[in-house]
Amino acid sequence: RIIDYPVVKKLVLIEGRIEDSLISAINKTGEQDLLALMLADIFGWDIDFYLDLRKDDTFRLLVEKKYINGRFSSYEQILAAYFINQRHLYEAFRFTYPDSSQTDYFDSKGNSLRREFLKSPLKYTRVSSRFSLRRLHPIRKIYRPHYGVDFAAPVGTPVQATADGLVTFAGWNGGAGRMVKIKHSHSYETMYLHLSRLGPGIYRGARVRSGQVIGYVGSSGESTGPHLDYRLLYHGQYVNPLGWKFQPAEPLGEKYRPEFNQQVENLRQLLLYPLPLFADY
Structure with missing residues (x-):
């Protein structure tokens, strides 16, 4: 017989500090390797996660986690993230275009995180x-x-x-x-x-x-x-692939800015002042 188990999504705040690698830092928070790869994909146009990382770099992110019958099942989406690399703050906010359902990541000013080229053809090397x-x-x-x-x-x-x-x-x-x-x-x-x-x-x-x-x-x-x-x-x-400066992708269109700005404000509050650490929704 088919049993319908309850499915719950939780919005979870995760933060950590780099000691040697991003995967190791994510693992120390109790999370799985996949979450490190998801975070690296978001910031991969700006940060080479082998060459650029430094000890004591820090990160903080909001991710949706799915639970089935009370057990963790999968990561859904990273909604927002901060990454401080070599004292430079990188930020990412996920936005879904209401007229196409396509998604992308932007900084708080609406600049796309995507560049013409990824910084590396290998994720970790x-x-x-x-x-x-x-x-x-x-x-x-x-x-x-x-x-x-x-x-x-x-x-x-x-x-x-x-x-x-x-x-x-x-x-x-x-x-x-x-x-x-x-x-x-x-x-x-x-x-x-x-x-x-x-x-x-x-x-x-x-x-x-x-x-x-x-x-x-x-x-x-x-x-x-x-x-x-x-x-x-x-x-x-x-x-030189390591020294070449690539152009960023197009920024967010003006007609989407009001909705995006409101989402950024809400996500910033959760990143900076997380009241419950876990929130069902």
């Missing part, structure tokens, strides 16, 4: 080699330019497209090994080298979305170990 015009090649043992940024990560780590675009190459490319190249708007291109395999549905001519998995870290081609060589081109010229 470390940089093992930076963009350089003169680097000793680890295999050929000669000095030559290194036009990308190497991210060390285990084989099989998902690689995400850093922006919407069109796949112009997907396959084997000599010393680059298994590679994906994507053409983006505003004369940008990105390249993802040394993959172990391609992501589902990735082929020449496929359209991809920002954050979509386009492959998995490997060590194919001329490589001394598992890593991703990530490259960015602007008007056909290689540029």
Whole structure:
């Protein structure tokens, strides 16, 4: 027989302090890894959660949690969040457009948190080699330019497209090994080298979305170990992905500002002065 268990959503305030990683800090609050990934997705255009984090960075967020028959079932949405990284306050407020039901995150002034490109093609990793015009090649043992940024990560780590675009190459490319190249708007291109395999549905001519998995870290081609060589081109010229300044997405339209401003005020009160820590609604 079918049993209908009671389903309850709770709005929960969670706050923490960085000691080593975001996942570890979230775990110390009693929450699961997924919540750290959700928070990283929101601020991922401004904060690289491996390179940019510092000890004693802090965060505070309001998240919907679903309970079935009194037991935690899933995270729903993060409605608002503060993140202080290197003494700079980043803020996020979720807004749903009333005429389309699409959602996005904005700061309190209505500026979109989205940028043209994500800061990193991997969610959690470390940089093992930076963009350089003169680097000793680890295999050929000669000095030559290194036009990308190497991210060390285990084989099989998902690689995400850093922006919407069109796949112009997907396959084997000599010393680059298994590679994906994507053409983006505003004369940008990105390249993802040394993959172990391609992501589902990735082929020449496929359209991809920002954050979509386009492959998995490997060590194919001329490589001394598992890593991703990530490259960015602007008007056909290689540029440093870590230092390049991307333009933000369009801000919130004026006609939505009154409703948005009211929501921001309400969420700010909950973030700063949480009366009950847990609220059923």
